[in-house]
Amino acid sequence: MQPKTHLVAPLGRFLLSLIFVASAAGKLADWNGTLKMLVDKDLPSPEMLLSIAVALEIIGGLMVILGFFARWGAVALLMFIVPASVLMHNFWAADPSVSQMQMINFMKNVSITGGLLVLVAFGSGPFSLDSLLRRKSVGPA
Secondary structure (H helix, E strand, O other): OOOOOHHHHHHHHHHHHHHHHHHHHHHHHHHHHHHHHHHHOOOOOOOHHHHHHHEEEEEEEOOOHHOOOOHHHHHHHHHHHHHHHHHOOOHHHHHHHHHHHHHHHHHHHHHHHHHHHHHHOOOOOOOHHHHHHHHHHHOOO
């Protein structure tokens, strides 16, 4: 019996993207606190970086959830998560009291990066707006 991959793919996309959409909502809810974290990391143009981060998380996250140009949504999320991992969870340079937690967060992001790369490679699956648009452009069978 074939597995119900058409049902698993949208659930996987939702779960993979949920952390980004929730994170963006948290940044919006505590803009000044998040901005202070970036300033404390001594990053250039922290307000612009924060705006870009929130945009990438929301737009990329929703694209992946909906399966709407999901590969491009995954690329947008990769553009956020890779630099954020290196800049914000640099356990190799962290104070020993927080280095273990930073390493866990860094490795979590490495795992999420793997999931995004799988999405870039294989697409959003049959139950997605991408699939619907593909069927409409080809026409009825």
